[in-house]
Amino acid sequence: MKQQQLHWYDRLWIVTPIYLGLGCFNILFAWVGMIFFCLPLLIAIFGGGKLYCNRYCDRGQFFSLLGGRLKLSRNYPTPRWMRSNVFRYGFLIFFFIMFFQMLFVTVLVGSGARDLSQFVTLLWTFRVPWHWAYHGTLFAPWVAQFAFGFYSIMLTSTVIGLIVMVLFKPRSWCVFCPMGTMTQLISRLRAGKSEPCTGNCVCCNEGDHHAG
Amino acid sequence: MASKNRAHVGQYCVACGCCVKVCPIGAISVWKGVKAVVDTLRCVGCGRCANECPAGTIEMIPREVVQ
Ligand code: SF4
Ligand code: SF4
Ligand code: SF4
Numbered sequence: 001m002k003q004q005q006l007h008w009y010d011r012l013w014i015v016t017p018i019y020l021g022l023g024c025f026n027i028l029f030a031w032v033g034m035i036f037f038c039l040p041l042l043i044a045i046f047g048g049g050k051l052y053c054n055r056y057c058d059r060g061q062f063f064s065l066l067g068g069r070l071k072l073s074r075n076y077p078t079p080r081w082m083r084s085n086v087f088r089y090g091f092l093i094f095f096f097i098m099f100f101q102m103l104f105v106t107v108l109v110g111s112g113a114r115d116l117s118q119f120v121t122l123l124w125t126f127r128v129p130w131h132w133a134y135h136g137t138l139f140a141p142w143v144a145q146f147a148f149g150f151y152s153i154m155l156t157s158t159v160i161g162l163i164v165m166v167l168f169k170p171r172s173w174c175v176f177c178p179m180g181t182m183t184q185l186i187s188r189l190r191a192g193k194s195e196p197c198t199g200n201c202v203c204c205n206e207g208d209h210h211a212g
Numbered sequence: 213m214a215s216k217n218r219a220h221v222g223q224y225c226v227a228c229g230c231c232v233k234v235c236p237i238g239a240i241s242v243w244k245g246v247k248a249v250v251d252t253l254r255c256v257g258c259g260r261c262a263n264e265c266p267a268g269t270i271e272m273i274p275r276e277v278v279q
Binding site: 044048049050051053054055060064075077078080083088168169170171172173174175180181183184186187188190191194196197 | 224229230249264266267269
């Protein structure tokens with residue numbers, strides 16, 4: 001049995017604590033998170049499938065590490081409703097509504113209709129004071145507002161991910177992660193009607209069975 | 213092939229790739245970001261992928277069954 005080789009990208013889990021940590025010192029670092037938002041989508045759009053999830057996602061690896069290697073997960077099956085399309089797509093839509101609401105607040109601050117609120121909103125509900133990570137900005141106030149909003153999203157999803165990691169499988173979050181759902185959706189659209197080879201038929205006479 | 217069972221990926225696969233990482237012989241891969249596919253001839257039926265899968269969609273089924 002071959003031991004799977006470790007690659008540089010298998011250590012990307014470190015990015016999660018670094019990102020969340022930097023946001024505690026200066027909220028403007030939250031902008032870096034745009035990479036975690038755009039890269040998976042770009043990879044999927046250009047035909048890379050879920051390569052981001054399968055290989056580069058720091059968060060997935062972080063949960064695997066805590067729940068798997070550090071055994072912080074109960075390793076119970078993820079509840080069935082959580083993997084249902086209704087929940088997955090419902091969560092995606094909810095996520096988008098909250099995302100656009102965050103953009104709307106950013107626009108309000110940008111237009112001067114609202115003051116910058118130095119809070120991180122946890123689980124879309126709890127306003128946690130975060131002024132100590134704001135030291136003024138060289139840019140417009142909306143830049144900082146977006147950073148607070150984006151960091152709230154990242155922290156919230158990490159918290160939910162950690163909860164389901166402990167309760168269920170290490171990567172239960174990946175079942176309904178909006179990025180994962182979106183990239184799978186894009187991949188499915190790209191794949192169209194084609195089907196993977198299951199190696200169970202004799203139609204191609206390849207003599208060897210191949211997956212994928 | 214000695215093993216009685218093999219892995220079968222069901223309809224709830226989210227293509228996360230967790231199964232790929234634990235398969236000791238690399239018999240499972242994610243197809244085009246859509247779903248995981250088992251190379252049925254190489255699968256040794258160890259069940260590690262089924263235990264790992266967060267969507268709980270991998271079943272161990274008898275080899276004779278053609279899905
Ligand atoms: S589903 Fe989400 S958390 Fe999981 S690997 Fe993909 S992007 Fe990362
Ligand atoms: S049952 Fe074992 S050998 Fe077969 S695909 Fe799963 S991990 Fe690989
Ligand atoms: S671990 Fe489960 S959900 Fe993830 S790719 Fe494998 S079969 Fe699909």
